[in-house]
Amino acid sequence: MDCTKIHVRSFNPKRPGSLVAVMMTVSEYLGALYGNVAETRVGNSYGPCAECGGSIASPGIDHSRMIAPALSLKNGAVLLWAGTDCAPVPRIKQLAAMIGIDYLKPLEEQDPEFISVLLYGYDREPVSFVHNKRFRTDYYRGCVSDLQSMIDARTTSKGNLRMISFFSKQRECSACQGTGLSEGVLDINIAGLTLAELNKLAIPEMLTFVHCLRQSMDLHEFEIVEPIISHLFPILSYLSKIGLRTLPLNSAWRGLPALSSLINQK
Numbered sequence: 001m002d003c004t005k006i007h008v009r010s011f012n013p014k015r016p017g018s019l020v021a022v023m024m025t026v027s028e029y030l031g032a033l034y035g036n037v038a039e040t041r042v043g044n045s046y047g048p049c050a051e052c053g054g055s056i057a058s059p060g061i062d063h064s065r066m067i068a069p070a071l072s073l074k075n076g077a078v079l080l081w082a083g084t085d086c087a088p089v090p091r092i093k094q095l096a097a098m099i100g101i102d103y104l105k106p107l108e109e110q111d112p113e114f115i116s117v118l119l120y121g122y123d124r125e126p127v128s129f130v131h132n133k134r135f136r137t138d139y140y141r142g143c144v145s146d147l148q149s150m151i152d153a154r155t156t157s158k159g160n161l162r163m164i165s166f167f168s169k170q171r172e173c174s175a176c177q178g179t180g181l182s183e184g185v186l187d188i189n190i191a192g193l194t195l196a197e198l199n200k201l202a203i204p205e206m207l208t209f210v211h212c213l214r215q216s217m218d219l220h221e222f223e224i225v226e227p228i229i230s231h232l233f234p235i236l237s238y239l240s241k242i243g244l245r246t247l248p249l250n251s252a253w254r255g256l257p258a259l260s261s262l263i264n265q266k
């Protein structure tokens with residue numbers, strides 16, 4: 001692939017869409033960043049982990065990844081529905097008003113019991129809310145139950161399948177350190193960091209890393225990855241602004257076809 005001919009889709013922080021999709025995009029772009037640099041340094045090094053084949057999701061929901069306690073409900077603490085216009089969004093807003101969750105305050109600053117309610121539901125009384133101009137009353141079943149329903153229904157929706165993958169338990173793979181990527185990419189060091197090390201950084205540190213890349217790469221490499229960097233920066237800035245401190249990254253291998261869907265050829 002001639003990386004000098006790539007450009008990226010713009011990101012609109014006013015209409016960011018699904019928060020999980022935004023986080024997965026960051027994960028894919030970080031993989032693309034290291035993959036493209038790997039291609040310049042070790043030619044066919046960009047590929048899936050030989051040990052796990054790049055698939056690190058395993059059966060079962062990882063409940064601990066479904067709530068972002070650093071976020072308020074307004075900013076997307078219930079990750080499954082964050083940034084969507086699905087019925088659970090107004091249902092959760094109304095539930096919050098009913099039981100006293102401050103909609104604008106990070107969950108970690110409130111009663112820890114609220115996180116349990118958001119995960120597993122509230123059965124003391126139903127919630128009345130309006131969605132798509134329809135008045136509805138039903139019980140809040142919890143986001144874990146909502147996700148399980150998608151799994152049980154054998155959803156074929158691409159968006160739902162991404163959600164299921166995102167919240168699945170992760171296999172421990174020592175070969176790729178949970179990135180799903182090949183050794184050739186994992187060995188690549190950019191500005192002193194491997195991809196696995198970068199994935200563990202807090203978002204403000206990731207922003208600094210991206211911001212300083214020009215000073216730490218030679219011009220040829222920088223020109224190749226500049227479109228990716230220019231896209232990453234506003235997304236990371238947005239995630240930092242809403243209060244997310246770290247990314248619950250699931251950077252499983254998605255391959256060059258996935259990369260080309262992110263980065264449109266001219």
Ligand SMILES: [Zn+2]
Nearest residue numbers: 049052173176
């Ligand atoms: Zn692996």
